[in-house]
Amino acid sequence: xxxxxxxxxxxxxxxxxxxxxxxxxxxxxxxxxxxxxxxxxxxxxxxxxxxxxxxxxxxxxxxxxxxxxxxxxxxxxxxxxxxxxxxxxxxxxxxxxxxxxxxxxxxxxxxxxxxxxxxxxxxxxxxxxxxxxxxxxxxxxxxxxxxxxxxxxxxxxxxxxxxxxxxxxxxxxxxxxxxxxxxxxxxxxxxxxxxxxxxxxxxxxxxxxxxxxxxxxxxxxxxxxxxxxxxxxxxxxxxxxxxxxxxxxxxxxxxxxxxxxxxxxxxxxxxxxxxxxxxxxxxxxxxxxxxxxxxxxxxxxxxxxxxxxxxxxxxxxxxxxxxxxxxxxxxxxxxxxx
Amino acid sequence: xxxxxxxxxxxxxxxxxxxxxxxxxxxxxxxxxxxxxxxxxxxxxxxxxxxxxxxxxxxxxxxxxxxxxxxxxxxxxxxxxxxxxxxxxxxxxxxxxxxxxxxxxxxxxxxxxxxxxxxxxxxxxxxxxxxxxxxxxxxxxxxxxxxxxxxxxxxxxxxxxxxxxxxxxxxxxxxxxxxxxxxxxxxxxxxxxxxxxxxxxxxxxxxxxxxxxxxxxxxxxxxxxxxxxxxxxxxxxxxxxxxxxxxxxxxxxxxxxxxxxxxxxxxxxxxxxxxxxxxxxxxxxxxxxxxxxxxxxxxxxxxxxxxxxxxxxxxxxxxxxxxxxxxxxxxxxxxxxx
DNA sequence: GTGAAAGCGCTAACAG
DNA sequence: CTGTTAGCGCTTTCAC
Numbered sequence: 001x002x003x004x005x006x007x008x009x010x011x012x013x014x015x016x017x018x019x020x021x022x023x024x025x026x027x028x029x030x031x032x033x034x035x036x037x038x039x040x041x042x043x044x045x046x047x048x049x050x051x052x053x054x055x056x057x058x059x060x061x062x063x064x065x066x067x068x069x070x071x072x073x074x075x076x077x078x079x080x081x082x083x084x085x086x087x088x089x090x091x092x093x094x095x096x097x098x099x100x101x102x103x104x105x106x107x108x109x110x111x112x113x114x115x116x117x118x119x120x121x122x123x124x125x126x127x128x129x130x131x132x133x134x135x136x137x138x139x140x141x142x143x144x145x146x147x148x149x150x151x152x153x154x155x156x157x158x159x160x161x162x163x164x165x166x167x168x169x170x171x172x173x174x175x176x177x178x179x180x181x182x183x184x185x186x187x188x189x190x191x192x193x194x195x196x197x198x199x200x201x202x203x204x205x206x207x208x209x210x211x212x213x214x215x216x217x218x219x220x221x222x223x224x225x226x227x228x229x230x231x232x233x234x235x236x237x238x239x240x241x242x243x244x245x246x247x248x249x250x251x252x253x254x255x256x257x258x259x260x261x262x263x264x265x266x267x268x269x270x271x272x273x274x275x276x277x278x279x280x281x282x283x284x285x286x287x288x289x290x291x292x293x294x295x296x297x298x299x300x301x302x303x304x305x306x307x308x309x310x311x312x313x314x315x316x317x318x319x320x321x322x323x324x325x326x327x328x329x330x331x332x333x334x335x336x337x338x
Numbered sequence: 339x340x341x342x343x344x345x346x347x348x349x350x351x352x353x354x355x356x357x358x359x360x361x362x363x364x365x366x367x368x369x370x371x372x373x374x375x376x377x378x379x380x381x382x383x384x385x386x387x388x389x390x391x392x393x394x395x396x397x398x399x400x401x402x403x404x405x406x407x408x409x410x411x412x413x414x415x416x417x418x419x420x421x422x423x424x425x426x427x428x429x430x431x432x433x434x435x436x437x438x439x440x441x442x443x444x445x446x447x448x449x450x451x452x453x454x455x456x457x458x459x460x461x462x463x464x465x466x467x468x469x470x471x472x473x474x475x476x477x478x479x480x481x482x483x484x485x486x487x488x489x490x491x492x493x494x495x496x497x498x499x500x501x502x503x504x505x506x507x508x509x510x511x512x513x514x515x516x517x518x519x520x521x522x523x524x525x526x527x528x529x530x531x532x533x534x535x536x537x538x539x540x541x542x543x544x545x546x547x548x549x550x551x552x553x554x555x556x557x558x559x560x561x562x563x564x565x566x567x568x569x570x571x572x573x574x575x576x577x578x579x580x581x582x583x584x585x586x587x588x589x590x591x592x593x594x595x596x597x598x599x600x601x602x603x604x605x606x607x608x609x610x611x612x613x614x615x616x617x618x619x620x621x622x623x624x625x626x627x628x629x630x631x632x633x634x635x636x637x638x639x640x641x642x643x644x645x646x647x648x649x650x651x652x653x654x655x656x657x658x659x660x661x662x663x664x665x666x667x668x669x670x671x672x673x674x675x676x
Numbered sequence: 677g678t679g680a681a682a683g684c685g686c687t688a689a690c691a692g
Numbered sequence: 693c694t695g696t697t698a699g700c701g702c703t704t705t706c707a708c
Contacts, residue, residue, distance in 0.1 A: 004453075006701055017679045022703060030677060052454045053400060054701030056391045057684050064434075064455065072423070073416045082411055085437055089448070094455055096402075097435035099423055110427070115342075116390045117402065117432055254622060281619045284592060344685055355695045360687060368693055392685030395700050 005046050013046075014039045025050060056118060064094040065307065066114035067123045068107065071223065072099040074251065076277040076296070077125055080144065083300020084123060091308060093120075100127060102221055115139075121307055126190050140310040142303050145192030147320060156306045158299055158321045162192050165292040165325040166199020169246045169274040172290060172327055174207050176272050177337035178244030180215070184227060184256065185248040187218040196248045196276065215242065219252070227255025235263050243271060243337050250275040250282050253289050257332075261286070273332040288330035298323050343384050351384075352377045363388060394456060402432040403645065404452035405461045406445065409561065410437040412589065414615040414634070415463055418482065421638020422461060429646060431458075438465060440559055453477075459645055464528050478648040480641050483530030485658060494644045496637055496659045500530050503630040503663040504537020507584045507612040510628060510665055512545050514610050515675035516582030518553070522565060522594065523586040525556040534586045534614065553580065557590065565593025573601050581609060581675050588613040588620050591627050595670075599624070611670040626668035636661050 007025070011018040016035055023031050024039045042048075056062040065088060069077045085095050096119060098110040107127055114122065119139070126145035141155040145162075148155065173181050183200050186193045197216070204213055217234070219226045227247065234240040247253035253275030257267060265271050267287045275282050278293035302321050345363070349356040354373055361369050362377045380386075394400040403426060407415045423433050434457060436448040445465055452460065457477070464483035479493040483500075486493065511519050521538050524531045535554070542551055555572070557564045565585065572578040585591035591613030595605060603609050605625045613620055616631035640659050 008701075018702080019679060019681095019704080020677080023678090026703080028703095032677060035677080049450065049454050051395075051456065051701055053391055053394045053456045054684090055703075057389075057395045057686090057700085058702045058704085060684070062391060073413055073420055075411055075413060078411045078416055081435075082437055085410070085435065089436075089451070094434050094451055096432050097419075097423065098427075099420055112387065113427070113432055116387050118389065118391045258622075281622050284596075284619050284624065285622045286624055346685075356686080357688085357696075358694060361694090364687080366688095370693060373693085389685050392700090393687075395684085395702090396686045396688085398700070 004051070005048050006051065007048075010039065010042055010046065010048055013042050060118075061120050062118045063092055064096060064117070064119055065121045065123060066096040066098060066111075066117075066119040067125070068098045068100060068110060068114075068127055069125045070100050070102045070127055072097065075279040075281070076250070076294070079279075079296040080125065080300055080303075083297050084303055087301055087304035088307075091304070102223075121311055123303060123307065126192055140307060142307045142310070144299065144303060145190060147191040154310045156310060156319055156321070157191075158303045158306060158323070159192050159195075160292075160294045160299065160325045161322045162195035162325075163199040163202065165276060165294075166196035166246070166248075167203045168199070168325070168327045169196075169276065169290075169292050170200045170203035172274055172329065172333050173244035173246060173272055174203060176244070176268070176333050176335065178242075178272055179337075180213075180242045181244040181246060182240075182242040183214075183216045183246050183248070184230070184252050185216065185218060186222050187220050188222075193248050196246075200246055222249060222252065224251045224255045224258075227252035228259050229255075231256045231259035232263075235259060244273070245271060246274050246276075248276050250277040250279045250289070250291055253291070253332075254281060254285065257285065257287065257289065268332050268334050272337065278328055282330070287332050290330045290333040291328050292325050293328050294325055295323050342389070343386050344389065345386075348377065348380055348384065348386055351380050398456075399458050400456045401430055402434060402455070402457055403459045403461060404434040404436060404449075404455075404457040405463070406436045406438060406448060406452075406465055407463045408438050408440045408465055410435065413617040413619075414588070414632070417617075417634040418463065418638050418641075421635050422641055425639055425642035426645075429642070440561075459649055461641060461645065464530055478645060480645045480648070482637065482641060483528060485529040492648045494648060494657055494659070495529075496641045496644060496661065497530050497533075498630075498632045498637065498663045499660045500533035500663075501537040501540065503614060503632075504534035504584070504586075505541045506537070506663070506665045507534075507614065507628075507630050508538045508541035510612055510667065510671050511582035511584060511610055512541060514582070514606070514671050514673065516580075516610055517675075518551075518580045519582040519584060520578075520580040521552075521554045521584050521586070522568070522590050523554065523556060524560050525558055526560075531586050534584075538584055560587060560590065562589045562593045562596075565590035566597050567593075569594045569597035570601075573597060582611070583609060584612050584614075586614050588615040588617045588627070588629055591629070591670075592619060592623065595623065595625065595627065606670050606672050610675065616666055620668070625670050628668045628671040629666050630663050631666050632663055633661050 007018050007021050011021045020031055021039055024036050088095055100107040121140040124143045143157045145159045147157045185197055245256050247256055253273055260271055267273055273289055275289050275291040278291045282289040282291045345356050345359050349359045358369055359377055362374050426433055438445040459478040462481045481495045483497045485495045523535055583594050585594055591611055598609055605611055611627055613627050613629040616629045620627040620629045
């Protein structure tokens with residue numbers, strides 16, 4: 001790689017052995033202050049940068065972690081990655097970013113590549129992690145919005161308090177007088193989404209509603225297009241008769257909004273709508289959309305903190321870290337449905 | 339790293355030398371079909387994955403490239419990264435993602451880290467690349483939206499036809515009858531932005547306007563907050579007297595929109611507005627915003643294609659690849675200003 | 677406090 | 693067609 005200078009060159013110039021230079025670089029002690037200074041000066045003068053690849057080969061550990069994200073064009077995920085990258089970089093780690101497009105095959109391939117690159121740990125954002133146990137085993141891993149089914153090696157989960165989130169979202173709709181609330185969520189059993197569902201049910205039941213009042217529509221993909229199409233389908237076949245929708249992510253809410261308004265429904269007068277994540281488009285949307293705010297900065301910080309602690313082999317006290325959420329009320333739930 | 343099996347283990351099991359295994363893995367020829375089959379079977383059976391770090395140390399080349407982006411939470415950049423990652427991954431490259439927050443210090447640090455990680459090339463999105471010549475030298479680099487001032491080693495630029503973009507945006511405003519058009523852009527001399535400015539001037543002059551009709555406001559940072567604050571400042575001190583604004587990026591346009599509407603200005607009746615990039619928030623915004631569409635998929639594909647060609651030492655015929663843009667007319671320029 | 681030497685997993689001459 | 697060997701740049705015993 002480039003005409004870069006190595007530890008050997010430094011040692012030669014300094015008139016010491018490479019072992020000594022290595023010790024000095026890593027501050028491992030067992031060298032005199034005098035040699036230290038001499039060597040450090042030469043290092044600076046030559047603008048030496050350590051070769052992490054060689055170091056990685058020797059130590060069997062690269063200082064880089066892989067981040068697997070279902071959709072890197074989604075602002076919510078990237079705000080999370082932003083925080084993670086920032087905190088990880090501070091600790092000297094580089095991050096590989098992998099987009100899976102919510103596709104298990106892609107995911108498998110990419111995790112495989114990560115393994116080849118000897119990443120020292122993995123961060124998994126609400127993904128499938130289907131049959132990856134083998135590849136992941138022994139690799140410190142933090143999951144976001146997803147508690148793996150089987151116990152893996154060293155892992156931990158960080159997520160929002162999704163039950164509370166689902167509860168708050170549904171409660172908001174109920175408080176607006178909605179009686180027929182549709183939940184739109186993912187077909188996949190991602191724990192974060194399952195919990196939002198749980199919160200929805202909890203709010204319904206508390207309000208004295210019954211099992212018959214639970215209405216759910218499942219989506220194959222968690223994105224705008226899928227939500228829009230499903231909504232259009234329901235509207236066109238006349239199977240839509242709700243006065244409130246809780247969409248488990250903001251892009252789903254936007255998809256619903258688009259389909260509804262295109263067909264002449266007014267929001268919030270005819271249908272009230274709540275999203276989840278608090279990405280900026282909900283604030284700027286034609287009718288600003290009420291949503292559940294996830295504290296991405298807090299989440300990102302906790303993810304890195306947990307990851308480091310697992311890597312240091314420290315005992316991780318909690319397997320699941322919960323971060324609080326709060327409701328952001330906007331136009332889409334303004335007014336009272338009677 | 340993990341209990342992974344090595345080429346040595348494979349060779350032992352197959353009863354051949356490690357050199358032969360290496361040749362087979364890399365399809366370098368000079369082995370019989372028979373041994374190939376035997377070795378491949380063992381590789382599969384043991385679920386062997388090559389150690390890229392060792393390979394990288396030996397060959398002095400890691401198959402991973404660094405991507406430097408000013409703001410990873412911006413959908414435009416990430417759509418670009420999405421395409422780049424996809425295409426690069428197909429070719430067996432992994433990507434490091436670095437966020438600079440438009441901060442030169444951050445940028446320096448991160449490029450430095452990339453060098454330590456022995457990335458085989460760099461992709462630079464509209465960044466500063468101030469005094470990085472040293473670090474970058476000899477590293478194949480593709481710039482997006484930025485033509486470096488000084489000639490570096492092996493580089494190339496991919497960008498939208500920004501002059502045309504600036505022209506189309508301004509032309510749209512002129513066609514709506516605007517006479518007093520403000521350009522909002524970056525203080526930094528990023529070539530992509532300088533060219534949008536050029537297009538703006540070109541449209542103005544063609545329409546018979548003069549130097550006195552050129553009005554520009556420069557921003558220190560290229561984001562929503564900066565645009566919003568600057569707009570508020572102008573509005574509050576009464577120095578705003580325009581009937582049209584061309585904001586050189588969508589988030590700037592959204593910032594202007596917010597400030598203007600908060601103060602009672604109507605868009606498009608009082609002020610017409612055009613953005614740049616075509617990120618989704620412009621389509622969903624209260625008043626959908628006219629913008630210039632950049633073909634990110636095309637750009638991403640060209641970036642990877644150029645990068646690979648530079649790495650293969652092939653002659654790069656053009657130093658600057660231009661990708662066409664087009665106008666997406668929306669509400670914010672509807673109607674005629676008389 | 678310092679140095680010699682082994683070796684991480686792999687590739688690439690070179691010899692056969 | 694196949695094997696032997698010498699490192700890539702670095703860390704880490706183990707002597708001195």
